[in-house]
Amino acid sequence: xxxxxxxxTKTAVPAIAMGCMRIADKSVKEVEEYICFCMEQGLNFFxxxxxxxxxxxxxxxxxxxxxxxxxxxxxxxxxxxSIVPGIMYDMSxxxxxxxxxxxxxxxxxxYLDFLLLHRPDALVEPEDVAEAFDILSSTGKVRNFGVSxxxxxxxxxxxxxxxxxxVIDQLQLSIPVSNMITNGMEVNMSTEGSIxxxxxxxxxxxxxxxxxxxxxxxxxxxxxxxxxxxxxxFNDLNNVLNRLAEQYKATPTGIAxxxxxxxxxxxxxxxxxxxxxxxxxxxxGSNIELSRQxxxxxxxxxxxxxx
Numbered sequence: 001x002x003x004x005x006x007x008x009t010k011t012a013v014p015a016i017a018m019g020c021m022r023i024a025d026k027s028v029k030e031v032e033e034y035i036c037f038c039m040e041q042g043l044n045f046f047x048x049x050x051x052x053x054x055x056x057x058x059x060x061x062x063x064x065x066x067x068x069x070x071x072x073x074x075x076x077x078x079x080x081x082s083i084v085p086g087i088m089y090d091m092s093x094x095x096x097x098x099x100x101x102x103x104x105x106x107x108x109x110x111y112l113d114f115l116l117l118h119r120p121d122a123l124v125e126p127e128d129v130a131e132a133f134d135i136l137s138s139t140g141k142v143r144n145f146g147v148s149x150x151x152x153x154x155x156x157x158x159x160x161x162x163x164x165x166x167v168i169d170q171l172q173l174s175i176p177v178s179n180m181i182t183n184g185m186e187v188n189m190s191t192e193g194s195i196x197x198x199x200x201x202x203x204x205x206x207x208x209x210x211x212x213x214x215x216x217x218x219x220x221x222x223x224x225x226x227x228x229x230x231x232x233x234f235n236d237l238n239n240v241l242n243r244l245a246e247q248y249k250a251t252p253t254g255i256a257x258x259x260x261x262x263x264x265x266x267x268x269x270x271x272x273x274x275x276x277x278x279x280x281x282x283x284x285g286s287n288i289e290l291s292r293q294x295x296x297x298x299x300x301x302x303x304x305x306x307x
Contacts, residue, residue, distance in 0.1 A: 001042035024053030254285025
């Protein structure tokens with residue numbers, strides 16, 4: 001498995017991280033099999049959040065880990081907090097500390113390699129976040145910190161007070177959902193793609209050595225569904241995916257991953273599938289290096305433009 005470096009930590013991690021949002025409905029035995037297969041393939045980075053399955057995902061994962069007796073140092077565990085589903089976002093000191101204790105209890109481990117703040121809290125007091133991070137760092141409960149779905153100025157506000165580097169920003173990105181790319185391509189235009197929804201987050205992260213983790217790499221919209229195989233909305237894109245899949249002896253899923261990895265930002269992709277065959281497709285795709293022209297062809301067939 002190819003690796004990337006979380007720049008500010010100098011830590012090498014798999015270019016593909018395994019998202020654990022969908023294991024709530026799996027049996028513990030199935031989760032054990034999933035973990036074992038991933039580990040055998042060098043996929044030892046697992047992404048969680050305290051809201052996934054209402055905590056069930058972390059609970060089942062932790063139970064499976066305990067049964068498998070895998071050495072903790074062989075795993076890279078990440079989780080996220082700050083969402084109180086349907087009620088509010090909460091980045092208060094008390095919530096962060098309580099959330100991490102709950103995460104560690106469910107995962108049945110002593111520390112997280114990475115903790116991300118899941119969504120920006122409109123009422124955030126960055127001094128409060130800094131105090132929470134200091135406690136988590138000094139007690140060894142969290143080794144590295146980052147954010148998710150944050151814009152540059154929100155990160156800068158936190159950085160003014162937080163001592164620890166913010167090393168990751170987890171953001172939605174796929175071939176169709178790529179505003180962080182389109183707004184940099186359609187500069188000085190009145191086109192839809194020129195609208196900057198994210199504050200030039202792609203360039204900001206590259207300038208500041210913040211690793212982007214891409215969530216929902218096979219989805220379009222906000223959980224509207226997969227674009228792969230959706231010929232009604234993405235006929236041209238799927239035709240190119242199929243052609244390139246045949247050319248590279250891969251699958252459309254593998255080509256979608258190759259598109260992500262072709263970008264020089266060295267993005268770490270979060271793969272949320274638990275299906276072994278699909279994971280293998282993703283692994284195979286990670287070894288494909290698309291040409292510049294092929295990357296742009298996929299980009300254009302997803303509905304983007306070159307002004």
